[in-house]
Amino acid sequence: MPARSDERRARQSAREPGGASGVGRTPRSESEGKPNLMGDAFDDNYETFKALLDTFPPSEAVKRLEQFGIEQEVVQRIRERHEQDTIRIKELEEPHAVVLGNRDTWYTGPQAKDKCWPGIVEQLLKDGWSQSPAIDDLADSSTRIVSLLNHPKEKSFSTRGLVVGYVQSGKTTNFTSVMAKAADRGYKLFIVLAGIHNGLRRQTQARLVQQLVEQNPAMWSQLTGLDKDFTPQENPASYFGKNNKTHVLCVVKKNAAVLRKLARWLEKASAHLEGCPALIIDDEADQATVATKSINPLILRIMSSLPKCAYVGYTASPFANLLIDPSADNLYPKDFVVNLPKPKGHFGTEVLFGRYALDGEDPEQVDDGHDMIRSIPKDDVPCVRPEKKADVEGFEPFITDTLRDAVEYFWLATAARRVRGAGNQHNTMLIHTSVNTSVHNSFKRPLQHLRDTAARSIEDADYLARLRDLWDEESARVPAEDFGEKKVAFDQLIHELPGVLRGCRVIMDNSSSEDRLDYENGPVVAIAVGGNTLSRGLTLEGLSVSYFVRAVSAYDTLLQMGRWFGFRNGYADLPRIWMTDELAEWFRHLATVETEMRRDINIYMTEDETPLTFAVRLRTHPSLRVTAAAKMRDAITAASSYGGKRVQTHYFHTNADWLRVNNDAARELVAKSVAFATRADERPADGRYVFHEVPHSHVLEFLSSYKFHEKSPENDADLIVGYIRKRVSSAGSLQRWNVAVVGNPRGEGFTFGHGVTVGRNTRARLSVTNPVADFADIKTLMSRRDAGVDLAGDVADLTDDGIMELRRSEFPSTGLLVLYPIDKLSEPTPAKKLRAPLNAEEHVIGVGLVFPKPANEDSTVEKYISANLGNVTIEDEDFSLVDSEEA
Template identity: 80%
Template sequence: MTDEFDGMYDTFKALLDSFPPSEAVKRLEQFGISPDVVAGIRERHEQQTIRIKELEEPHAVVLGNRDTWYTGPHAKDKCWPAIVDLLRKDGWPQEPAVSSLDDSSTRVVSLLNHPKEKAFSTRGLVVGYVQSGKTTNFTSVMAKAADRGYKLFIVLAGIHNGLRRQTQARLVQQLVEPNPTMWSQLTGLDKDFTPQENPASYFGKSNKTHVLCVVKKNATVLRKLAQWLEKASNYLEDCPALIIDDEADQATVATKSINPLILSIMSSLPKSAYVGYTASPFANLLIDPSAADLYPKDFVVNLPKPAGHFGTEVLFGRYALDGEDPEQVDDGYDMIRSIPVDDVLCVRPETRADVEGFEPVITDTLRAAVEYFWLVTAARRIRGIGNPHSTMLIHTSVNTAVHNSFARPLTHLRDKAAQSLTDPGFLSRLRGLWDQETERVPAEDFGEKGVTFDQLVSELPGVLESCRIIMDNSSSEDRLDYENGPVVAIAVGGNTLSRGLTLEGLSVSYFVRSVSAYDTLLQMGRWFGFRNGYADLPRIWMTDELAGWFRHLATVETEMRRDIDIYMTEDENPLTFAVRLRTHPALRVTAAAKMRDAVTAAASYGGKRVQTHYFHTNAEWLRGNIGAARTLIAASVANAVRVEARPDEGRYVFRDVPHEFVTGFLSEYRFHERSPENDADLIIEYIKRRIATAGSLGRWNVAIVGNPKGGEFIFAPGVAVGRNNRARLVLNNPDPDFVDIKTLMSRRDAAVDLAGDTTKLAEKAIMDRRGAQLPDTGLLVIYPIDKLSEPGPEKKLRAPLNAEEHVIGVGLVFPEPQGADSTVDKYISADLSNVRIEEEDYSLLDGEDA
């Protein structure tokens, strides 16, 4: 609409608010305004009224598998569009980069509480990849939350000044500067939090600005903030607050000083949402869920892997998971170079006693890594694209004295190389190194243009002249600074370079640092990230043992992310389903203090209940599953040791059916592709492995659960039950060939083959009884579902199933591994046994008595 129309609307808005619609229209027409313009003003006013009502009255829609109030940006938003403009200026393409960021940040905001709710205390976790743009994601989440009415934004930006300053600068650039009148700041670029005199000036009703506070996770700083917020409590009742915890596994979990202070800050805020961001969430997933702590009880989500990102699996490969063909699992790029064990003591003192007087030896592998770095920098200058900085990381120890000891030998190596550029022997060695590396990893495989050694020679003098040797640690004054022109640097460091801080243009790493835990190891990998314009050139020198650890870690990450995806695709949440973390014989998952509440989790599917929630509605797909179910029941009738028929209850149990019929059924039955937990190949492989290693799951109980009041469904001669009623969820973007019924299997059904009264048993008690009665027997339950399945009148977010054919649902219950069986893949997880959740009685969906 034109500026003139906007001005007219603003002029007459009061009139529209003051009179009934018909009277307001008459008065507008009296001003001589044409009917078309009047209609436009009325339409604009109605849209604005609806929008304001939506903000004031929280409502829910279904997004994925969750109810939400937020489904995406509005046209009138200010903060999010400003970020989009900045990203486009930086060269971000709309597809897939900006769209993916939009989708992933919308997902996170949709899991927060509506800012108009009277009170809330949300705890969530967002899992990204190392150096993958987590800061951009949480900045986008903050922008969208601000556009919807969140007021106070506290960002816990790691434990080092460098990361806090870097984060403050990013947030000011992307949030504050595009809309300066909308923001107030409690911290500055070089100023951490200091108490302000007048809280009313920030939180009083007269101040409509958003408030930004970026602080280190430092006890002194957080204590000042906690005390100031407590004094400001009179102004915080209507102050929706979003707390972003960057690097949420660092200092937040199980610390005697930082953890209580974060909780204290949250206690001062009647409306607070805490969202942790990390690429190594192992500690966060092991917090005691029943304690008043920061376990992500409300949500855990994965950020999508960005296109072109170098991650653990890409570089190191991983091991095949259950059900995967090892031949189909990528081994990673050929970019890892081996450091012999004998070289380690040349670059790192063996004990603390050896630190004093230590000076590293420039071994053949270290020399090759440094010389290759100079060649890479020259090649990138020739290409002239991508990041203007070029960095090499040497990480052998956390000790600052060891870092400093590298200065003299590296400086000598650089100066000698500069003097040798006319030496045919030196140039021959460099040519051999370059030719060998470019042959092993051809530039063309990454869409890059190859560079010959002869092209590099003219660039090498300038590279060596500009190359700085920097000791970047907590005691050094000469630090990495990418804000004052292109940098070429060999950086030697430890913890200050190991987390959060981006090493711009990192192309070569020399890494022998020994670690003891997954999260520490993963965060040391500063080589993860984006390599635009030089994707073929990165190399990492490390020991074979470390490379094996990273390969194991890539496997852990893949399994962990698969578990997390269950939250968004299955009827689970962090208080009903604990993410499992595969263990390693030589590495802890995280620090011992952070694992004190962890418990041994089931091996793979052991001790789990698996059920189908998603279905296609087309007849061909459904008929295939009906055929598979009838084949299974016919085989069960013929091969079961005992049949228990309870047609009045709509139940049959076929006991001790050989496993071949179950795996045969799973091979024929088609699970919906959106459900990662229901992978037939994985389940079949797991059953076979349990049989081979411990002899369990060789026999199965096959059950049919129907509704006695439903229309008849015949499985086999003499075997028929009434059809169940399962209405579909109302989805925001409905697909006629997709239905989500959310819940198939009741707790009662999971105990259908157990002896005794199980009606009042909790989930864990049912599994305990199964372990006592049927420790080696699996349970497979078949559900015939009526193709119409009308919802009850009280089910407002449900619609008729309306499938083209009747639907077959499947539930599987696996006994806990015991004895020799427990050696199959060990995992740990959070202990959910003390969590109390009121469970709905889903039997009421079928009209059964409660």
């Protein structure tokens, strides 16, 4: 990242004799000539070193430091800090991006004359942001994005980019910073498309006014207000004429009538727009923008009236945006995709729900998530949500035990936050069971009755004992100390509870109600019941408890409804989410999809790819769509190969009949392996047997007999068998397999027969309050080391890449199949707080497969969808147009 202006001034000063850094002057005393290892003296000397780097290579810069009389120990620390800073810049402090062409050169960071960006920094510091890392990271990421825009003095341009953030992660502050830096460089018109609801538009307008307009009021003209969406203004020349030097701000809903008025007004102003660089920020860019018959054409119409226009979409759920047809006149992010780094302290999908290991990861290093998810039994769902449309009219919810626990825990958590007296002053609970407004409204009376009853019972010994049990159980399951917070005892918070109950409001926030969450008029304690108005973009301040049973069908809908994501400063130990186990599994899958998608973007950045030459793959799920069907009409099924990957089972049925089939299949494979292997590596003391070069026909027989759980799309036996057959027939690969048995040397024995007995492994299931009958998710089966169980020598210290590289050298065309006998009880260790006993009816056989990566991969399995790049035309290096499939 280029140096900021203050750093450049420091370096310039360092080059001048007698400058502030002290270069070129003689110390007046011995103590003055010996810089401390820490403090201002060290910082000055470090700035001196950075200044020298503008002229000299690092080795010469070090020599010159020594000539200045700086001690060797200090010089060494300076070198170490420089190396750390260099690594920091190269790694994650800049957001990772996929860029079209060499677009990242014109903007190098803020300058001394800037007004808008320094105003934002000043405001953020007042709001309690730290300079490092919070503001510094924001500065880095927003600079990166602005550098991908066109220079405002270019004659004409039409840029289209996408910024991928996290739900409730500060995307608004990021695009406000991008707008500020673009304004400081000469962009004039700023149009923010702020979702589809008035609440989000108003919230966005307020934020932009606070951080941009109020800091430099003379520099801004506004086309919209807090309570006023766009209405046509008279005399466009007064906004865009050469005599008006102000920046123009317009914050509008993605509403057809509003956008149509804006488009007409801009078309009337066309004579004044040629010299008007415009930046369109599309907040929640996957909502209403993609594949809509009204909004999408209107956005394109607005862009067509602006000769110099940059469109940047912001979203945490970019699935629809990445599936747009790139060859059409549309909003596919053809110029860049930026992946924002996750801010420190952010609660995201992976943090709360855990995820599954991606290929190449050590499953033991992938976290299970925090113990903050509470299970709602399936039998409770009809009590809080109508089962069918015919039941909506006249529906009355029942306060179930889990809903009562959630509400009472919310009151206790609010009281505990008052004891702490720190962090966000607001306290909110979200109840989201249905999209239907009449269902929302039906909750008001029973929730108010629950609150009033609690207020009357606050002196009742039995009631207090139940509250104490609830609080003690929850605070024990999630220790405050794990999050740097201090535990609040029940006897402390009980004194705050009456005030919490008196101040608690029950709010129906939906399109038909007059109630709205208002955080601008003092501290709020509210139980908010709602649907779509609470499910995207809008921040629920101080959200600590969520009760969620809303049925959804697509990734983006599910992710955006997770209003519990975000920052929980001062109460990171207190959030809880009540939901069904099925929903929790969907979120865990979604966390895996998110991580894999972001990894794709980051990898492509280093492989000389652009958004028009690669298509981000999105892993599919048997029960969920990636996005709405209309938004996927241009998507294609992407080919994903098993080559070079590990496949492992982590879902199992627990009934004896199903498990015995797998036990029989495993014993049959071991018998064939003993009979037909060219050699055997037997290490019973280590719980390891490896049979080399078993004919692939026996592996295929096993895969045809072994039962994979139907919920695991990556464990599709037909796809795996088809892949192996294709590799065997087309490339002569995978004709031979190494078959391994891996057990626990300390476990009770499991006998495969033919002299093969190993100890049973322990694989506890993920813990849920109400486990589904006949189902277990163990999440992790193979260790990194097991992927090299058939390799010569010890692979314990090798990385995943190291093991796969060694496999490529030693077994370039041989597959590995590993059998794991798993104890049917499998009690978890005390450290595994989110695990429960497996409790299967029979011992379980887990299977891991490791496929060699061929030189020319053409055998694929279909597990993903992606944008179709087949119709895209790109320019090759001699600038002749060619079809992208041939390029």
